[in-house]
Amino acid sequence: MSFTNFSGVFGVYEGTKLYEYGAYGFANKNFRIQNSTSFCYGTASGTKGFTAVSILTLAAENKLNLDDSVKKLLTAKAGKYGSLDWLSEKVTVRSLLNHTSGVPDYFDEDFVDDFEEALCGNANYHYEKPEDFFPLIENMWKKQQAPYSSAGVFKYSNGGFVLLAAVVEAVSGMSFPSFVKQHIFTKFGMKSTGFFRLDETSPDGIVCATGYQQNGRSNIYGIPVTGGGDGGAFTTIADMAQFWHNLDPELNPESTLSPFIEDAWSPCIEGDDGLYGLGFWLRKENPHIVFLEGFDPGVQFFSFYNRDTKRSLTICLNDEQKKCSEVFEKYFGLVQE
Structure with a gap:
């Protein structure tokens, strides 16, 4: 089947076995390079799933408690984050994971209209580390x-997940990207997933597709120069199948992480796009379908996993002038069954 209004890649997997897949449109319009299922695509807020698993990993290792005060965890690193006057001591790790903390979103559409405005006049390459975003949250x-x-x-908050990335760094002593790479990407066999800077050449063997905005321009100035706790990692459809397979508590009963994933995959509150657990969405019609989604300039990302059938569907769109609807209509039923 040929899709006429889709640019990107998709893949349906049963476990880690590829079931259906496709690639359409261009990964780079300047050089007429076509999209490929072997290429990496932006996940936008889909990255929040990686952030959640990082926090849950530290909890499984007894290095933090989900009901710990985030302010106390961060101020234990004397001087690094400042006084954090804007951060309430009542904010817990759990409340950040399920978006009930009240911590403001640095990109709050009630106050700003686009990402550039949210940056308060600074260039996007000034935002690399979690604490770089703290002044925006305070603003x-x-x-x-x-x-x-x-x-x-x-109340959905990117700012909350920026704070979670800072917690990972404060507790582990590692940079957030390094921790996620070691404890998730490498451990789960996600060989092509990472936090790749927009202004640097990707590691050998990895090709990152360009994201194109509604106005036809690339998104290189429309998103942070590198991903963080709230979004921006790059991945492949095969790596997302590995992610779901390695997280599923039923498939990994011996893992100390599994009880925490069971908690994360259990609905605790109703959000804008369905039920929500801890860093993961769940379909209201069938809470056994867990999913991540993300929207950035030039990026749309969806990854669904059915706990009953062990099937997943990942869709990565890299051109906002196109849509994902044709792919959903054709293939979502295979995951829903």
Whole structure:
């Protein structure tokens, strides 16, 4: 079947066995390089699943508790993050994971219209580490009429997951990208997944597709120069199949991480796009379908996993002038069955 209005790649897997796949459109329009299922694509907020698993890994190793105060964890690293006056001591790791902390989103559409405006006049290459985003979160905190008024209810916050990346660094002593690479990507056999900078050549053997915005331009100035806790990692459809396979508690009963994944994959609150656990969405119609999704300029990402059938569907779109609807209509039923 040929899709006429889709640019990107998709893959249906049963476990780690490829079932159906496709690649359409261009990974690079300048050089007319076609998309390929072997290429890496942006995950946008799909990265939050990797961040959640990083935190849960530290919890499984008894290095933190999900009900710990985030402020106390960060201020234990004297001087690195400043006084954090804007961060309430009532904010816990768990409340960040399920978006009930009340921590403002640094890109809050109630106050700003686009990513460039959210950066307060700074270039995107100034934002590399979690603490680089803290002034943006504080800026949104100051704009709120009643800070933390949403605490206890679901309010999606990229700022919250920036804080979680900082927690990973403070507790582990490693940079966030290094921790995720060692404890998830390498451990799970996700050989082509990583936090690749937009302004650097990718590692040998890895090709990252360019993302194109609605106006036809690439997204190199439309997103942070490198990914972090809230989004921006690159992955392949094969690596996402490995991710789901290695996380499934039923397939990995001996893992100390599995009880925490069971918790993360259990609905605890209703969000904007379905039920929500800890860093993962769940289909309201069938909570045994767990999923991640992400939207950035030039990027749309969806990855679904059915715990009952062990089937997954990952869709990576790299051109906002196109849509994912044709792929959904054709293949989502294979995961839903």
